[in-house]
Amino acid sequence: MDDSRRSLPAVHELLSDEFCERHGHDRVAMWARRLLERARKSSKPPSKPELLKELERCLAGGLRPAINASGVVLHTNLGRAPWSDAAVQAALAATSYCTVELDAAGGRGHRGSAVEERLVALTGAEAAVVVNNCAAAVMLCLRALAKDREVIVSRGELVEIGGGFRVPDVLEESGCRLVEVGTTNRTHLTDFRDAVGEATGAILRVHHSNFRQTGFVAEAGLDKLCALGPPVVVDAGSGALIAMAGEIRIQELLGSGAQLVCFSGDKLLGGPQAGIIVGQHRWVDLLRRHPLMRALRPDKVTLAALQSTLDDWLTGRAVPCQKMIQTSQEELRQVVQGWLNALPTGVRASIEEVEGAIGGGTVPGRSWPSIALAIESPSPVCLREHLLAGEPAVVARISHDRLLLDARTVAPVGQAGALLERLLEAISAVGDTGS
Secondary structure (H helix, E strand, O other): OOHHHHOOOOHHHHOOHHHHHHHOHHHHHHHHHHHHHHHHHOOOOOOHHHHHHHHHHHHHOOOOOEEEOOOEEEOHHHOOOOOOHHHHHHHHHHOOOOOOOEOOOOOEOOOOHHHHHHHHHHHOOOEEEEEOOHHHHHHHHHHHHHOOOEEEEEHHHOOEEHHHEEHHHHHHHOOOEEEEEOOOOEOOHHHHHHHOOOOEEEEEEEOOOOOOOOOOOEOOOHHHHHOOOOOEEEEOOOOOOOOEOOEOOHHHHHHOOOOEEEEEOOOOOOOOOOEEEEEOHHHHHHHHHOOHHHHHOOOHHHHHHHHHHHHHHHOOOOOHHHHHHHOOHHHHHHHHHHHHHHOOOOOOEEEEEEEEEEEOOOOOOOOEEEEEEEEEOOOHHHHHHHHHHOOOEEEOEEEOOEEEEEOOOOHHHOOHHHHHHHHHHHHHHHOOOOO
């Protein structure tokens, strides 16, 4: 063994009191042993400071609770919509034995039947089925309706959204042949009508996630598309159930005649990640019988949380993301004033009107007014990093060299006090926010 390997620290030298207090002795020791084992096999073993830095990274990795002070309601990197307390309790109950596929008589029941009944009641659809996410929902629809056949899509809807999700790629993986019609900015009913033929399996309408077209644009009306003959599948993305500027409600899409409409469970609905498909009996039954359905079905915890979320909607209880969207500027201002009043003397801060966003591809191109606490600091990045590294992690943003803490995504879910506690801790640690 060369000298560099002999100089590697022993396990106990990496077990700092701070690490063990925060993460537990056994967990810290496990990671320390793994890192030292890897270091002994390396041609260039790391130094002790490098090992400690890597140990800290390993211990901090994984899912951690967070406070979203970014002002983006459906923040994809933070898991999109937070659940209601009732949904959390329902999911917790489902972690034990539960009647996920047991009917009232004690026989084999249909998984998801309770959720499907609620979706029908909420949207007015004839039938519903649920899979594990919206991309899976679109793929299942196309696979079941149009495998080895043609799917007609407007060129203006061949979009790419987050994570490299591209509509043409989904079509290809579904075993369909893409038929592009129209142009990027204008597609007419005649373009679709001319493309429909014996090989047509479906027409696909795609929500403009994360962008919008303005100016010299045109698209065919959904009701006119549905009258052409082939089944129309709508990828509605965010899934608005109540009126919202720039979004078409699921009920309206169904009312226009769409055979199948797909949307996400963890966006405007405010529930767990799920791909929700609502539509006509004939086509939903086809999806239920498809072999791919078993591979895409949601688990019992997802179904429990989704059922509870739908109950919230059906009984008129606002889910957390809707509370965030609907909270008034004045209510937010009062919360931020409380934060400002609690800051130590000498901290330079102010109440600011800011622009947030709904996120999740919802109302693309439109900002959402909000109120934030703006903290001036010579080191706003250090302050933000300290907030992010703690427990719970606080996600904030920097604008014009000021740290902004947006109240819209904090106060309506009861985290205003927790954020203030973390903020005071960070200010004390960084210690450079005074005049």
